[in-house]
Amino acid sequence: MSCADRNGDSSGIAGPGPLPLVLDVNGTQHQIMVEPRTTLAEALRGPLGLTGTKIACNHGACSTCTVWLDGTPVAACSVLAVEVEGQRITTIEGLAQPGSLHPVQEAFIAHDAVQCGFCTPGLVLSCAALLARNPHPDRSDIESAISGHLCRCGTYPHVIEAMLDLSTRQDPDHG
Ligand code: FES
Ligand code: FES
Incomplete structure (x- = not known):
């Protein structure tokens, strides 16, 4: 589904208001509403409350915000949340197994x-x-x-x- 379709807007322009989104984070599907400008790091720390992902430079220069997308490390401050729907997102909260650290x-x-x-x-x-x-x-x-x-x-x-x-x-x- 395109961003514009989510908005019910035939103009092809998504936002600027919040859009519905489903993110697969640490093996759980999360339904959230975020503006299209929201980065993955902001979505994780805000609506999802996963504050283990830190934001420092917010410009893709320090890797502090690293998460996995389908197992590959990426800077979550440099990816929009709307871009990663359908991909497996792993944060530091999802790395350890219950009762044992990685x-x-x-x-x-x-x-x-x-x-x-x-x-x-x-x-x-x-x-x-x-x-x-x-x-x-x-x-x-x-x-x-x-x-x-x-x-x-x-x-x-x-x-x-x-x-x-x-x-x-x-x-x-x-x-
Ligand atoms: S916060 Fe520095 S790369 Fe994302
Ligand atoms: S910035 Fe303090 S442990 Fe790396």
Whole structure:
């Protein structure tokens, strides 16, 4: 359905008022109303209340807002919510299993890879995506996977150590 159809507007112009939208987030279908200008990050944090997705630069430059779209990390501040209907969205809230953290989360804790934590959800999601496609990444693979992430606290060496640790003992089924 086009945005214009949702609006009941034959002009071909959607909005500026809210449009009905169904987003598949962490395995659950959510019906929301958002203006077409609403970014995915804003929709997650606002109507859906999933504030684990952080917004920092809001310009696609820091990767703080990283989520997965169909398993691929993307900057949620640079995607409109209306663009991602029908895709599987995974946020940091959907990564862990009930009662057990994701191995990347465990490794971040074990290697002290978290300080203020603001960049952490995005970093964890990018690292988890890397492990899902490559269970045994080397330092270069890890540096490449996190290269777009800005961490003002400078946790990079700890993040790399956490990932190298996982790389040596990672079960290929994890991630
Ligand atoms: S907040 Fe989205 S890339 Fe910086
Ligand atoms: S832990 Fe503070 S910005 Fe990364």
